[in-house]
Amino acid sequence: MDVCTLYSDFNCPFCYALHERLHELDVMDRIEWRGVQHAPHLPVPMVTWGGHLGVELKQEVEMVRRLAPELPITVPMGKPNTGLAIAAAARALQLDRSRGSMFVRALYRRFWCDGQDLSDREVLRKEALLRGFSAEQLVEARATPVDRLLKTWGDQWEEAEHQGVPLLQRQDGRLLVGLVSIETLNTFVAGM
Numbered sequence: 310m311d312v313c314t315l316y317s318d319f320n321c322p323f324c325y326a327l328h329e330r331l332h333e334l335d336v337m338d339r340i341e342w343r344g345v346q347h348a349p350h351l352p353v354p355m356v357t358w359g360g361h362l363g364v365e366l367k368q369e370v371e372m373v374r375r376l377a378p379e380l381p382i383t384v385p386m387g388k389p390n391t392g393l394a395i396a397a398a399a400r401a402l403q404l405d406r407s408r409g410s411m412f413v414r415a416l417y418r419r420f421w422c423d424g425q426d427l428s429d430r431e432v433l434r435k436e437a438l439l440r441g442f443s444a445e446q447l448v449e450a451r452a453t454p455v456d457r458l459l460k461t462w463g464d465q466w467e468e469a470e471h472q473g474v475p476l477l478q479r480q481d482g483r484l485l486v487g488l489v490s491i492e493t494l495n496t497f498v499a500g501m
Contacts, residue, residue, distance in 0.1 A: 311501040315340050316466045316476040318347045319395070319427050320388040322369050323488040324475040325417040326377040330491055332414065336498050340477075342402065342413055343462040344395030347474045348388065355389040355426040362387075376488050385424040394427040397437065397447040399455045399462075404446060412440040412447075 315331070317324040331337055358366055370384045394416055402409035415436050419425040425432045434444040469476060470484060477485040477497065485497045 311480050312339050312341050313480070313498060313501055314465075314478045315342050316345050316462070316469070316474055316478070317342060318345055318474045319391045319398075319416055319420055320351070321347065321474050322373045322382060322421060325382070325421045326373050326380055326488050327475040327477070327494070328414065328417055329380050330377065330488075330494055331498075334491070334495055334498065337410055339498070339501060342398070342410070343466070344391070344398050344413075344459070345463050345466045345474065346391055346395065347472075349390070349392065351388055351390040351428075353390045353393075353428040355385075355387045355428055358387040373488065376490075382421050383424055385420060389420065389426050389428040391427055393430065393448070394433060396450075396455055396459060397433050399458055400447045400450060400453070401437070401440065401442055403455065403458075404442065408440050408442065412436060412442070415440065 315328070317328060319325075328342075331340055366388065367384050370382055373380070373382055398409065398413045398416060401412040416427060416433075419432060419436060420427050427433070430448050433448045437444050437447040466472060466476065469478060471486050473486055475487065479497070479501055481500075483497070483500070485494070
């Protein structure tokens with residue numbers, strides 16, 4: 310079975326929406342999710358965005374609401390540094406692909422529906438427990454093979470023809486960038 314690679318970041322509303330649409334199309338078993346930080350400079354803990362950053366965040370959410378009106382989404386107070394959340398998600402996927410996939414989806418929702426700070430270890434610990442993992446397995450692990458995996462994901466994302474997120478890449482090299490209609494997405498994944 311052919312698999313598409315999805316490069317995505319939890320703090321991108323378009324990534325959240327595309328991820329939900331892939332679930333809606335029931336193709337996540339053919340998608341390899343790879344978390345990449347498109348904004349690694351963001352602080353821990355998340356800070357409130359005001360001024361032009363706050364306006365930009367509201368505009369992004371409004372655009373998602375227009376492009377994907379079926380999805381619940383709220384305007385969070387800012388955007389979190391997602392390094393810890395991506396590492397936890399990678400560990401979850403390595404331990405158990407099915408529960409790991411649920412963990413990834415839940416983290417998107419914790420941020421884009423509930424406004425929770427994904428750089429907060431306690432938020433990640435709680436979600437890990439809800440998905441049948443221990444905090445030690447996902448959040449408290451120190452240098453692990455996942456660190457090498459995350460570097461590989463980042464390197465491969467940077468080598469793609471486009472470094473934006475979300476980025477869906479088929480095995481034939483074709484790319485789909487950004488949030489597109491369900492019809493366009495369905496056509497793209499049907500070509501896998």
